[in-house]
Amino acid sequence: MTKLTRRSFSALTLAAGAAAAFPARAADPLKVGFIYVGPVGDFGWSYQHDQGRLAIEQELGDRVKTSFVESVPEGADADRVITQLARSGHKLIFTTSFGYMEPTNKVAKNFPDVMFEHATGYMRADNVATYAARFYEGRYVAGILAGRLSKTNKIGYIGSIPIPEVIRGINAFTHSARKINPAIEVTPIWVNEWYNPGKEADAAKALIDQGADIILQHTDSPAPVQTAEERGVLCVGQASNMERFGPTAHMTAIVDHWAPYYVERTKAVLDGTWTSGDVWGGFNSGMVEMSPYNKNLPEAVVAEAKAAEQAIHDGKLHPFSGPIKNQAGEVAIADGATAPDGELLGMNWYVEGVNGKVPG
């Protein structure tokens, strides 16, 4: 029989406590940490995650304490910052960019009693859950606006990093726009960063110079919206309602709404019911929303967009229901079929109507 030394006893209680002790220690607020890839003031992706953090504070008050580190580069630095959060007593840590995937999982191995939530990745563990939103549903709705409103039939699309999430967005948008207007062509420019207002604005200018009269972006700053406003073309905001940066150009934005998920997951940790898992929420979960449509848009177009929103919400319409052709003109998703999630998650080909090649 093993002797129960004081040391092994405390290790035992610690291990047991990790799972169940939170309600017992209700006096100590739960520390929740966030790491952002851009500045909180990007008015896009990171800003929207920070709104979720604030919602946790508002909803759960004294029971939680939150902190965040902003503009953390994806790579060796992320590893350190996540570790610092875990070491300073944060028991729930949200890592909110794809490039934090390996660092999150590496650190999670060393801190089995800390719960991690990684946005938009695919690596999970007992203490690492993943979550993402079906932004492509919003892209599909944006495609309707573009299909109806483009006069030059040329759309510019500012890509960030060529991961399936971004390619999926380009495809959902292009497919939707071409269902309405088969002459539409979409040209992506990759800036290879999530947040770089200068590069984003340059890309927008280049696309407009090539004749694009609508600009889409999968980057996080409002710079493309400002450029669109200056140059008198239309655009769709990213992650957050960017209307104030382009009151006439901004048709709508695909808004990420993390607050309900963040509050729910924090409550789960407080209640000791947190388990790892994967959530991929769309319109119907409230994770994705279209911001109010610009009042200058034709009513009929707005009505059509809203109808599509509702249909996707109700599960009557799937953005990737066939027939969908790839760039070579071959049917990639058959008539009557819809692409399963597994295929969407690894999507690395363009649909017909997108110019250029998937990088690589």
Place this chain on the structure above:
Amino acid sequence: MIALERRPNSSRLWLYATPVLAVFLTVLSGAVLFSLLGFNAIEALTAYFISPLRDSYGLGELTIKATPLAIIAIGLAIGFRANVWNIGAEGQLTLGAITGGGLALLFYGAEGPWLPPLMLIGGMVGGAAWAAIPAFLRTRFNANEILVSLMLTYVAGLLLSYLVTGPWKDPMGFGFPRTRMFGDEALLPTLFAGSRMHIGFPIALVTVAAAWFLIARSFIGFQIKVVGLTPPAAGYAGFSNAWIIWATLLTSGALAGLAGAIEVAGPIGQLTPSISPGYGFTAIIVAFLGRLHPLGILFAALLMALSYIGGESAQIELGLPLAVTGVFQGMLLFFLLASDVLVHYRIKLRPAREGV
């Protein structure tokens, strides 16, 4: 009235005292800044400068962050002393990461203890090859090495991006742009349990010692100095300008490449589209902060690393904005450059002249 009087010789005392003075003034103004922002200055400075150093884990992190800065800055300083301005260390770092990391992928599944040293050498070759382009263009066509090396940084970034989204993409990675994780034996060994500190820091220390020897004790170090100070004298002495350009660019490129290989074989463990958070550019600041002296550079790299890590702990512990890190680094440089005046001038108090 206060006047500045030019010293006949620059002051050695102030040459070494000004960095200390600059740090002191930065801390002092930092305290004022924190108070004005409504934070407790002592708490904020503690979070900034002390918390990251409290335990072996923190010290390990400091060395991880300082290692690439020191190694790159050492190489750059050798060139800067000869008036050869390699601004593209970031690109040479990227190339070193590609060649070093490429070896890890090439020998995936067949690793051995011989692989990490090979990767580091591969990184140096890659970095040096990238720096050879500006060296060739400068010596052959007199093309400005500042522009050429800087522009090649973007080319290197795109090359990395192409490789990780294309031929080197992880086959099991669901189409995401990154290579597979390197095998365990392709990674640099860590020095202590419970810390990420790896063999890269000792390598940086060796680099510092070697650079000191090169600069202070070797003939080529002397040539570099002469070429940098008085090019005509170097010409009369028969020193080849082209040879110095080649030697300094290849050395700084090789060291930047080494840093890149260390990053991927150390803390990262794979190739991703973003390897460096701008080490190649920050190293330029580090080189000057360290007065182009190897030992000074080592201290400057540690200080710069501390300012990043401290900025993070200040964000976590006190919710201080990230911008404070930038302001801090800016103040440090400002005070250093401003106090430089003391090296070349002395302050004289003179009675004010009347009636003028």
